[in-house]
Amino acid sequence: MIVESVKLDQFRNYKSLELEFDSGTNLFYGDNAQGKTNVLEAVYLCGTTRSHRAGKDREMIRFGQEEAHICMRIRKGDVPYRIDMHLKKNRSKGIAINGSPVRKASELVGLGNFVFFSPEDLNIIKNGPAERRRFLDMELCQLDRIYLYQLSNYNKLLVQRNRLLKDYAGYPEAEAMLDIMDEQLLQYGTVIIEARERFVRELGGIIGRIHGNLSGNREVLEVTYEKDTQISQFAARLKQNRERDIRSKMTNCGPHRDDLCFAIREVDIRRFGSQGQQRTAALSLKLAEIEIVKQSVKDTPVLLLDDVLSELDSRRQRYLLESIHDIQTMITGTGVDDFVENNFKINRLFQVTDGTVSQKN
Numbered sequence: 465m466i467v468e469s470v471k472l473d474q475f476r477n478y479k480s481l482e483l484e485f486d487s488g489t490n491l492f493y494g495d496n497a498q499g500k501t502n503v504l505e506a507v508y509l510c511g512t513t514r515s516h517r518a519g520k521d522r523e524m525i526r527f528g529q530e531e532a533h534i535c536m537r538i539r540k541g542d543v544p545y546r547i548d549m550h551l552k553k554n555r556s557k558g559i560a561i562n563g564s565p566v567r568k569a570s571e572l573v574g575l576g577n578f579v580f581f582s583p584e585d586l587n588i589i590k591n592g593p594a595e596r597r598r599f600l601d602m603e604l605c606q607l608d609r610i611y612l613y614q615l616s617n618y619n620k621l622l623v624q625r626n627r628l629l630k631d632y633a634g635y636p637e638a639e640a641m642l643d644i645m646d647e648q649l650l651q652y653g654t655v656i657i658e659a660r661e662r663f664v665r666e667l668g669g670i671i672g673r674i675h676g677n678l679s680g681n682r683e684v685l686e687v688t689y690e691k692d693t694q695i696s697q698f699a700a701r702l703k704q705n706r707e708r709d710i711r712s713k714m715t716n717c718g719p720h721r722d723d724l725c726f727a728i729r730e731v732d733i734r735r736f737g738s739q740g741q742q743r744t745a746a747l748s749l750k751l752a753e754i755e756i757v758k759q760s761v762k763d764t765p766v767l768l769l770d771d772v773l774s775e776l777d778s779r780r781q782r783y784l785l786e787s788i789h790d791i792q793t794m795i796t797g798t799g800v801d802d803f804v805e806n807n808f809k810i811n812r813l814f815q816v817t818d819g820t821v822s823q824k825n
């Protein structure tokens with residue numbers, strides 16, 4: 465799939481903007497704080513309903529304005545789609561596909577596939593488990609609607625359960641309510657764990673290959689799914705933990721505590737890896753993400769590469785650029801030097817200056 469064009473109104477620092485993209489590589493360059501990332505954010509938001517920065521909708525509306533609009537045209541094979549998004553200050557966003565409003569934002573999911581890659585992603589190996597879970601969820605939600613639905617059920621239920629645990633003493637019915645909640649938690653949680661198992665198995669093979677190439681086959685990267693609980697033990701563990709949950713006022717067991725482990729020669733590189741190992745693994749993970757999308761939806765995702773290149777040494781830069789030549793990319797950077805040095809062809813060049821974008825070729 466490709467993104468053909470995007471039109472912004474009152475989005476972040478753009479009063480209004482219309483852009484047409486090339487189906488190959490599009491580079492946005494300019495000084496800091498001019499609006500490069502904002503363009504990528506708009507594309508990602510309009511394609512996935514979420515910002516990669518995970519902020520509130522209202523934060524994306526241009527300061528002093530009441531609402532913002534994004535209109536994006538994409539093409540899958542020969543079929544064009546138009547997505548309209550309407551951000552409001554105090555209400556949930558409105559979305560229309562080909563002019564027909566959708567009831568739920570999730571109906572947009574899966575229409576297009578987008579991979580966002582920012583410098584923070586290079587820290588995913590050494591950061592906390594929440595970020596690795598976020599990676600799993602962002603990816604699985606794009607690929608699997610059932611997962612999206614069950615994850616949202618699970619998360620809502622978890623909030624309710626924790627609230628109940630906090631007010632436990634005040635509720636005579638609390639014990640019975642917990643019993644009911646636990647049954648549902650088990651039901652949603654099982655779907656989540658199974659989907660993560662499948663995903664990590666697929667990921668393992670792909671990332672191993674990519675990482676082998678990146679490291680000159682000197683190291684073998686292994687990814688494993690660190691489940692907080694086996695499905696077969698989930699029910700029993702919820703029961704066992706009941707007292708503790710009540711005392712600590714939170715849910716101590718479940719897939720909301722899962723993690724991904726990355727190891728090289730049986731050494732856990734989350735904690736003991738060198739910075740180089742951690743970054744190579746992180747880069748492999750992002751490239752594997754692209755590959756998984758290609759394989760599971762039989763289509764190419766659009767890659768949004770935000771300021772990543774300058775963070776990598778020349779070997780990793782070259783590998784990254786070689787890996788992405790066959791998909792549409794929107795890349796941001798302060799200049800064009802890295803691309804020239806790597807003989808990387810830029811199909812369309814945009815300069816970004818204080819909320820305006822001018823095409824340079």
Ligand SMILES: Nc1ncnc2c1ncn2[C@@H]1O[C@H](COP(=O)(O)OP(=O)(O)O)[C@@H](O)[C@H]1O
Nearest residue numbers: 476477496497498499500501502523525526527
């Ligand atoms: N809601 C908003 N309204 C107006 N301007 C905003 C809003 N949110 C962010 N900005 C501005 O956008 C600019 C940052 O844009 P960004 O795309 O992150 O820059 P960069 O070119 O460094 O990637 C900053 O000047 C910031 O003040």
Ligand SMILES: [Mg+2]
Nearest residue numbers: 500501771796
């Ligand atoms: Mg930026």
